[in-house]
């Protein structure tokens with residue numbers, strides 16, 4: 507509920523934040539003469555994203571200011587002429603992504619998200635052997651043992667406050683009842699120290715070795731004897747102790763961030779997590795949890811799956827959705843010249859920008875976007891959850907949150923711009 511505190515100043519409560527995949531929905535934001543200030547519950551990332559003053563920029567053709575109408579006509583011409591466009595970035599909300607799907611169908615485009623490499627690591631595992639996953643609420647309310655594998659969750663700044671050490675958990679546990687373990691390369695374990703000062707267990711190893719450690723734990727929980735003194739530099743005794751804890755806990759979770767497992771065949775490491783989890787459910791409750799979904803990643807993947815029957819990466823050029831998680835990556839299709847135009851969309855931030863490609867390029871980005879080249883068409887777009895209302899999907903893909911409009915914006919949404927392009931095509 508909004509309340510008018512004085513003329514031209516409005517305070518919005520329970521504002522959902524779209525700037526990382528955990529979508530905190532408790533921010534308090536003041537709008538004073540259309541300038542925003544995060545009053546409560548914003549992390550540094552949220553504060554910088556909400557409080558940035560929108561620049562006043564016009565649509566552009568090769569760097570030259572034009573009207574939105576002209577820019578849309580030019581975008582339309584490029585896409586009409588193109589045999590196979592690439593629509594990438596895909597930083598948008600549910601309705602933006604729905605219109606992207608329609609445009610892809612009409613123009614025979616290939617679709618990929620800016621975090622596609624991370625997204626497909628999870629998808630490949632889900633498609634191959636399946637998995638047992640949990641939600642943020644379940645971790646908050648029930649977990650006793652949380653193993654962070656290859657991530658310290660620092661890209662999700664309020665994950666510990668909202669999920670791990672949340673005092674309002676439904677089945678209130680003493681903080682000492684929740685045990686934290688880190689497995690990975692120099693992870694920052696500070697946030698894993700519980701409010702009573704109990705330190706987490708840290709197993710330091712290279713990211714490539716996490717799979718080795720997890721499969722050894724899998725072997726140990728299944729009763730195998732490992733005839734070695736250590737695995738990836740971790741003493742076998744330490745692993746045996748952890749394996750016993752994994753079997754005896756009432757509710758355990760392995761947390762990973764697919765985008766941070768930046769090593770070859772990382773999907774096999776994730777498969778190790780998932781198979782270990784499945785085995786552990788013979789003894790107790792255990793589940794996996796993937797941290798991701800930043801910049802509309804989970805939204806793009808989910809909408810693509812609802813509407814086409816396939817997750818990203820999909821090619822609509824054959825008149826039906828053709829899914830190929832590797833072949834249709836942005837990097838591959840540009841390198842292999844499989845596409846002849848690029849539409850890049852990012853309405854959440856101006857940090858991740860369009861690749862420079864030697865094909866006609868349209869960029870729909872935040873007004874603050876700074877590119878190191880002049881695209882054929884630049885269209886400034888509004889940000890979901892600040893400039894317009896919408897819907898976005900959380901990292902655990904079980905919750906879609908309604909986003910609020912909390913300030914006036916002169917810019918159109920991705921949905922509205924793409925709809926106009928489609929109408930003219």
Ligand code: SF4
Pocket residue numbers: 523524525526527528529530547548549550551552662663664665
């Ligand atoms: S942790 Fe993520 S969702 Fe929560 S306030 Fe920070 S950026 Fe927003």
